[in-house]
Amino acid sequence: MINDEFKIKTTIPNLVYGVLKRDISLFNIPLNRLANAAFLALYDRNTEGWGLPGGEGQSLQFKLNKEGQNLFTLLQENRPGIFSNKAGYFRNIIMTYSNMASYKRERIIFAERVSQIEKAVKKKVKMAFNYRNELRVIEPYILITDKEQEFNYLFGYCETHHEYRNYRLSKINPARILKEKQSRHDEEQVKAVKKNFDPFLSYGESVTVRFTAEGLYLFDHVIFLNKPRVLKREGQVLTLESSFKKAVIYLAPFLDEACVLSPPALRDFFKQKAENLLALYRGEQTDD
Numbered sequence: 001m002i003n004d005e006f007k008i009k010t011t012i013p014n015l016v017y018g019v020l021k022r023d024i025s026l027f028n029i030p031l032n033r034l035a036n037a038a039f040l041a042l043y044d045r046n047t048e049g050w051g052l053p054g055g056e057g058q059s060l061q062f063k064l065n066k067e068g069q070n071l072f073t074l075l076q077e078n079r080p081g082i083f084s085n086k087a088g089y090f091r092n093i094i095m096t097y098s099n100m101a102s103y104k105r106e107r108i109i110f111a112e113r114v115s116q117i118e119k120a121v122k123k124k125v126k127m128a129f130n131y132r133n134e135l136r137v138i139e140p141y142i143l144i145t146d147k148e149q150e151f152n153y154l155f156g157y158c159e160t161h162h163e164y165r166n167y168r169l170s171k172i173n174p175a176r177i178l179k180e181k182q183s184r185h186d187e188e189q190v191k192a193v194k195k196n197f198d199p200f201l202s203y204g205e206s207v208t209v210r211f212t213a214e215g216l217y218l219f220d221h222v223i224f225l226n227k228p229r230v231l232k233r234e235g236q237v238l239t240l241e242s243s244f245k246k247a248v249i250y251l252a253p254f255l256d257e258a259c260v261l262s263p264p265a266l267r268d269f270f271k272q273k274a275e276n277l278l279a280l281y282r283g284e285q286t287d288d
Contacts, residue, residue: 006064006072008035010087012094017058019098027109027170034109035062035090038097041108043071045096060094103145103152106169116174117143117154124182126159129174131167136160139182141190143169144197155193155201157184164189166199200246202228207247208261210237215257226250237261244269 012020024031064072075082083089097105107114120127120140128137140156152169196203207228211219216236219227226249232239242250247266251258260267 003069006069007061008064008086008090009059009061010091010094011057012060012091012098013057016095016098017060020060020094023105023109027106029109031060032062032065035060035094036065036068037109037111038093039064039068039090040071041111042093042096043075045093060091101149103149106152110169113169113172113174114143114152116177117169120177123177124185126178126180126182127174128176128178129172131172134160135175136167136172137178138165138167139184141182141185142194144194146197146199151199153197153199155190157182164201166201168199198241198243198246200226200243200249202241202243202246205241205243206231206239207242207244207263207266208237208239209251210259210261211254212236212257215254218254218257223250223253 020031020034023029023034027034072083097108100108117127117140121142126137127140128135130136137159138154138156139159140154142155144153144155145151146153153166154169154172155166156164158165192203193201213236216238219238226246228240228242228246228250230238231241240247244263244266247260248269251260251270260270
């Protein structure tokens with residue numbers, strides 16, 4: 001049985017509880033792992049201000065893992081009285097965590113993963129990890145945050161797919177650091193990606209799209225997720241900084257309110273999708 005001393009119970013504000021639920025779902029981790037990661041990363045920060053704003057909140061319970069137990073014991077021995085208000089101490093740890101930007105919270109949760117990546121980047125060696133149930137071998141160049149400060153991405157050359165790619169930190173599971181040295185590292189390219197970062201690697205890529213009046217309104221005022229930067233605008237024809245993958249994701253919701261003019265491969269992609277959709281609707285049986 002686990003020592004009751006290592007069972008943590010506290011009450012946190014409702015908004016903080018909402019942040020935890022978001023991270024648990026988004027990063028696909030249990031509460032116990034999240035809470036332990038927060039303790040290990042933030043144990044020495046902001047140990048005052050134990051009050052609960054508004055006097056209302058959600059009950060939070062978790063157990064310290066082995067690493068957390070060792071730290072807990074060490075702190076008790078070296079800093080007597082630090083847990084005189086254990087519930088307040090851990091409440092403040094969780095509140096400090098919840099007030100951090102999303103990308104910082106992601107790095108806390110996956111601290112061991114970050115350490116592996118940074119080690120491989122420093123040594124300029126390759127890595128092997130699982131991603132979507134497939135083993136990938138990559139030359140890791142940089143761990144970078146998106147402009148919205150939401151997520152962290154590993155940029156490098158993927159030998160599995162023979163192209164440069166970004167991988168979300170929370171989506172990869174590093175298996176091991178390889179001894180094989182990197183051979184495709186280009187410092188100028190890394191600097192360019194860092195300066196003009198886009199998860200879809202859109203820098204230097206472009207697509208040209210003709211929008212309807214309604215489509216242009218949607219572009220300017222409504223559809224913002226993954227919105228590409230405008231390079232040129234001539235009436236209802238826009239040249240956008242976008243890779244093929246980003247254009248596919250971003251333009252799909254526009255349906256017939258946008259027509260791809262170039263590049264030809266992207267135009268052909270949407271033409272084929274439109275034909276498939278038309279065939280699907282023409283072949284649909286109704287009860288009318």
